[in-house]
Amino acid sequence: MDTWVAQAVSKISADSHRSADTHLFKLLVPRLEGIDIYLKDESTHPTGSLKHRLARSLFLYALCNGKITEGTTVIEASSGSTAVSEAYFARMIGVPFIAVIPKSTAQSKIEQIELYGGQTHFVDSAPQMHAASVELANSIGGYFMDQFTYAERATDWRGNNNIAESIFRQMEFEPYPIPKMLVMSAGTGGTSATLGRYIRYKGHDTELTVVDPENSVFYESYISGDTSLTSNKSSRIEGIGRPEVELSFQPDVIDQMIKVPDAASVATILWLEKLIGRKAGASTGTNLWGTLSIAKRMMERGEQGSIVTLMCDSGQRYLDTYYRPEWVSEHIGDTSLYEAELNDWL
Template sequence: MTISQQIPNGVTLDIDRSDDAYRGWLKEAVRKVQADANRSADTHLLRFPLPEKWGVDLYLKDESTHPTGSLKHRLARSLFLYALCNGWIRPGRPVIEASSGSTAVSEAYFAKLIGVPFIAVMPRTTSAEKCRLIEFQGGECHFVDDPRGMYEESARLAAETGGHYMDQFTYAERATDWRGNNNIAESIFRQLELERFPEPAWIVATAGTGGTSATIARYVHYMQHDTRVCVADPENSCFFDGWSTGDPDITCDCGSRIEGIGRPRMEPSFLPGAIDRMMKVPDAAAIAAVRALERVIGRRAGGSTGTGLWSALKIVAEMVAEGRRGSVVTLLCDPGDRYLDKYYSDAWLAEQDLDIAPHTAAIESLLRTGVWSG
């Protein structure tokens, strides 16, 4: 028999779980997270110089200028607001996240902002600089040997501590308001308004959770733009294979060398039906691309930026070959100083048996002749 069947006629059941102290804490926590957005300026749209006669413009949306230095600052802010407003984060209880680094840095920042503990569950191979940044923000690093075990270990820690497992890989695509509200897609289109090709032919993103590509693709469809969305995937990641085969259960056996992107499973936030194209990019090509970026515009960036830039340059070459005019946008996801011991280290390249010379030559040839040979 249900409770409602036991109620005498005319009797009202009333359960009040409100707590004035908690509601006051919640209002203040939401205010602090929203205030962070209010005092943050928009990120720059950098132009990658190409010959004017090509009729193609290439831009990088520089997300490294966020307070925590990466694209993941937007995601972390959205995830915290989503979890706070759902009643999932509670005073004094830890927030736990499975992350390869940059999301954890940003979430540690927001956890510190609202005064709750933070634990990052990360692969043991995560760069030392990212670990330092997490700890600088007051977070704790909890390492796993197998990246595929991050999810279960995060859930276990949340259950053990009474905390909240943020689970960016599930909630990234739904925590962000993709219709507008200053999301990354709206920002790109607004910043392009006075350029010669204000509606980009292509936007290239990379996928860790899949949340950024989902936000951009949904916004493009919602606003009825003709822009196409391409996702670049590194080695040791299953997104490309899952997208091309239509198999949502596909997995791979090892973790990505390109921190922040590439996953051993098809993450729930990755929306394959929303995007138009995918490219599988060799890790050596991604590293060649970020080193080329430094030579061309004087900026160092991480490997996820290189993965997207390699794909964007390939699209630029296709447009030039076909005589199509227009613009292409990709993302500068985070700064290269987090990876000096990896992507900018020749010793690390040798250890990983990565030869970037052919890819470097292909980029230099493209920039000199407009012809793609990669």
């Protein structure tokens, strides 16, 4: 192997060994009876989100496949969090990084990309990211990382401390150690693919629910089986939802999908803050709304068990958007009906 590549792989692997596992904490919801909800807190990674795991895997995959060598400029299409994490690893191994992101991306994410030495290339909306990334990579001789294609194959879904193995290991001493349900939203579809494959590989009696925001075609594609669906709209929930069915999305390992209104996602993170005193990103709200919906149905059927979902990133990145009432009113709409329903849980 090329000496530079070997050193780059070693640096990224060392980062993994330095990182402690993320916490899994129990959500104490007063009205829940016989059902335990857990949040896997991915906001504690060095770059602040679930995408730290993905970026590490994508870099190792590209390095070991000969796609990145010394001096290669890495380009990624991202709504922000993946770009932040990839900028971190690009700086670590000393290669230039350019993020192709929508103009609507939270300013805090843009600042973090630049903090890690990355550059930004703006497009008007999410549907334009892929083509712009391909064009940019071709024009400068760079490498397009393409998370939406490679996310599902870059991670070792059999184990090796992936997120699925981590969840099941951390659940071992809980009252219901084998979760009834894992709940995850889809951006690339890579994490849901890892979770679904691991459940089957280990033979766990666990189902996988994938939740989807508005302006995303994953849900409709799952229901109809049509993988050619597209949309000309961008997801308003940063980090999840796509205007086309990405190659990393693996519907065959999903047991059910739930469509979650964007106003419900935002209402849920405001409710969560009341419950735990911490802010989370809106994709966490999508996850948790779906989780509470499942818990409600389980209670109505007299079922007991545990449900695990993810806190994808911190809400500190979204203080100027999801946590600003004026912005929510203009871009998301009225959340009061969902807030009232959530407050019933308290």
